[in-house]
Amino acid sequence: MASPIRASVTVARLSEVVHPGVVTTPVTRRRRLPPALLIGATIVAILLVTAALAQVIAPFPFDQMHIRDRFAPPSLHYLAGTDEYGRDVFSRLLIGSQLSLLLGVTATLISMGIGVPLGLLAGYRRGLTDEVVMRVLDIMMAFPPIMLVLLILAVTPPSLMKTAFAIGILSAPPIGRVTRSVTLDLMSGEFMEAARARGERLWYVLARELLPNVWPVLMVEASLRVVFAVLLGAVLSFLGFGVQPPAADWGLMISNGRAFVEMAPWISLAPGIAMSITVIGISLLGDGLREVLDPRLGGRR
Amino acid sequence: MTSYALRRLGTVAFILIVMSLLVFLATHALPSNTAALILGQYSTPETQAALEHKLGLDLPLPVQYWHWASGLLRGDLGQSLVMERPVAPMLWDAFGRSAVLAVCAMAVVSTLGVAMGVVAAVWRGRWPDHSVSVFAYLGISVPEFYWGLVLILLFGSTFHLLPTSGSGDLRDGLASFCSFLVLPVITLTLTLLAHVSRLTRSSMAEELDSMYVKVARARGLPERVVIIRHALRNALVPAITVLAQDFGFLIGGIVAIETIFAYPGLGRLLIFALQRQDLPLMQAAILVLTAVYCLANLTADLLYGVANPRIRYGGAVE
Numbered sequence: 001m002a003s004p005i006r007a008s009v010t011v012a013r014l015s016e017v018v019h020p021g022v023v024t025t026p027v028t029r030r031r032r033l034p035p036a037l038l039i040g041a042t043i044v045a046i047l048l049v050t051a052a053l054a055q056v057i058a059p060f061p062f063d064q065m066h067i068r069d070r071f072a073p074p075s076l077h078y079l080a081g082t083d084e085y086g087r088d089v090f091s092r093l094l095i096g097s098q099l100s101l102l103l104g105v106t107a108t109l110i111s112m113g114i115g116v117p118l119g120l121l122a123g124y125r126r127g128l129t130d131e132v133v134m135r136v137l138d139i140m141m142a143f144p145p146i147m148l149v150l151l152i153l154a155v156t157p158p159s160l161m162k163t164a165f166a167i168g169i170l171s172a173p174p175i176g177r178v179t180r181s182v183t184l185d186l187m188s189g190e191f192m193e194a195a196r197a198r199g200e201r202l203w204y205v206l207a208r209e210l211l212p213n214v215w216p217v218l219m220v221e222a223s224l225r226v227v228f229a230v231l232l233g234a235v236l237s238f239l240g241f242g243v244q245p246p247a248a249d250w251g252l253m254i255s256n257g258r259a260f261v262e263m264a265p266w267i268s269l270a271p272g273i274a275m276s277i278t279v280i281g282i283s284l285l286g287d288g289l290r291e292v293l294d295p296r297l298g299g300r301r
Numbered sequence: 302m303t304s305y306a307l308r309r310l311g312t313v314a315f316i317l318i319v320m321s322l323l324v325f326l327a328t329h330a331l332p333s334n335t336a337a338l339i340l341g342q343y344s345t346p347e348t349q350a351a352l353e354h355k356l357g358l359d360l361p362l363p364v365q366y367w368h369w370a371s372g373l374l375r376g377d378l379g380q381s382l383v384m385e386r387p388v389a390p391m392l393w394d395a396f397g398r399s400a401v402l403a404v405c406a407m408a409v410v411s412t413l414g415v416a417m418g419v420v421a422a423v424w425r426g427r428w429p430d431h432s433v434s435v436f437a438y439l440g441i442s443v444p445e446f447y448w449g450l451v452l453i454l455l456f457g458s459t460f461h462l463l464p465t466s467g468s469g470d471l472r473d474g475l476a477s478f479c480s481f482l483v484l485p486v487i488t489l490t491l492t493l494l495a496h497v498s499r500l501t502r503s504s505m506a507e508e509l510d511s512m513y514v515k516v517a518r519a520r521g522l523p524e525r526v527v528i529i530r531h532a533l534r535n536a537l538v539p540a541i542t543v544l545a546q547d548f549g550f551l552i553g554g555i556v557a558i559e560t561i562f563a564y565p566g567l568g569r570l571l572i573f574a575l576q577r578q579d580l581p582l583m584q585a586a587i588l589v590l591t592a593v594y595c596l597a598n599l600t601a602d603l604l605y606g607v608a609n610p611r612i613r614y615g616g617a618v619e
Contacts, residue, residue, distance in 0.1 A: 142316050144594035146553040147587050154575040154583075155327045234444040235557050239572055254447060258561070261454050268450055276442035283438070 037288020043281025110168025119179025223286025379581035399566030418501025545601035
């Protein structure tokens with residue numbers, strides 16, 4: 001039933017909440033892609049291309065100062081205006097998108113590198129392994145997230161990779177939990193019985209039997225985590241504990257523009273708009289993926 | 302339930318102990334030299350060594366930890382290095398200000414969030430629903446401090462309506478005190494609204510589809526009564542627990558928001574301490590924030606049990 005209600009609701013769904021009243025399991029499986037997925041994928045694709053080609057597209061080098069054109073408002077020459085040093089804000093936005101995406105992806109990869117093996121192992125072994133892993137993850141989640149990151153970043157000189165690492169550790173427990181719960185669901189599958197009957201080794205079962213089946217749900221969770229990393233990374237650079245100047249980081253640009261917000265609001269506003277487009281794009285992509293892949297919404301794989 | 306609560310309290314204590322160890326070790330890994338920081342530019346290695354001896358900084362780490370931790374338990378939070386004042390009064394003053402901010406934000410978020418969720422659920426799939434969704438999406442698509450900046454630009458710079466930095470004093474009257482709170486509270490609300498309104502919407506939608514609502518309608522009760530007295534009452538249970546959880550998120554958000562509005566609360570004090578490497582202040586602020594966060598999470602879990610007796614703790618949770 002691809003009723004208009006359902007189609008329009010999917011556009012506006014937040015990743016965290018499913019709507020029990022609205023979503024219906026279709027009797028005949030339609031291969032129609034949800035609009036959220038299409039819009040999200042388009043935005044993300046454009047972002048990836050512009051980030052990859054940022055150095056080529058950018059009209060100016062991101063750190064080139066035009067002393068005569070300080071605080072120039074947006075115009076055809078400077079698409080998003082210039083900042084207090086006369087640097088082209090648009091070029092900095094483009095370079096900044098590389099930093100944001102790099103941070104988001106690296107942090108997420110780190111969290112998956114920690115969370116996925118733990119989750120698979122806990123779900124497969126159950127018993128004591130499960131108990132120990134889940135306790136550790138619970139304790140990790142009980143710490144106030146921003147305190148831990150600030151503590152790590154405050155005691156050591158900040159860098160992009162360190163920020164990514166700190167955020168990656170924060171995101172590992174939720175990834176581990178999702179992996180475990182999906183693994184537990186999969187355990188009753190016939191393919192697992194077959195693998196056990198064949199006497200496969202542990203790593204083979206985890207990597208070749210379970211992982212490919214956990215993957216779809218992980219993709220959805222990963223999109224959430226990328227968004228989380230991008231936003232938290234911006235907060236950290238804003239507070240001065242993330243990427244350091246003169247890097248063209250979005251959070252840093254917003255923070256720097258703060259002093260001139262009355263006379264040159266574009267310095268701060270432009271990176272915020274870029275960030276919200278990024279976040280909305282990735283969230284929509286995640287929601288769309290969930291729609292297509294999540295076993296709770298569609299039929300089982 | 303009681304044993305569960307006690308066990309959870311034990312976990313909170315455990316986490317505080319681990320956090321105190323982490324904070325202690327991390328601050329001792331700091332590149333800054335405490336004695337040099339206190340003595341300033343005219344210090345010599347000899348005077349530094351003498352002061353380190355006087356402060357006990359040359360003792361072995363476990364002994365130092367013991368001195369520090371037992372001091373904490375006696376309520377002695379030490380002396381701020383940069384401000385040269387005892388930490389405790391500063392901390393409680395900042396704590397009070399942050400608490401005012403947090404409580405106001407929670408009050409606004411809960412009323413507005415629930416109201417928006419109900420509106421979205423009642424007019425499901427129509428424009429009120431979509432507007433609520435778009436609003437919620439926008440709220441969480443940028444980091445919280447960005448909204449702070451936009452609000453400063455709108456209300457402070459353009460219209461000069463509200464103060465954009467600092468905090469008011471109650472002695473100047475309630476109106477002035479509140480005027481300083483308006484923008485930070487709106488900013489916090491924007492970032493938290495999405496969670497509450499979405500959850501209220503989905504639980505409300507579930508209740509509206511249930512049998513007892515159909516029965517109430519069939520009995521000819523006015524729609525207003527059906528929605529408020531019947532459905533909302535049950536839909537509120539999950540909303541309440543989400544609110545308690547959000548209180549934890551709020552503590553994270555408060556750090557950035559207090560910084561952008563120069564609001565002299567706990568978050569700003571923490572950032573100040575981190576930037577100036579004021580160890581005692583940093584340690585105390587992190588521990589207090591951790592304690593508040595853990596207690597908020599504990600409250601959320603316990604409320605969940607009280608509001609929903611079907612959940613049994615400690616048993617199989619699969």
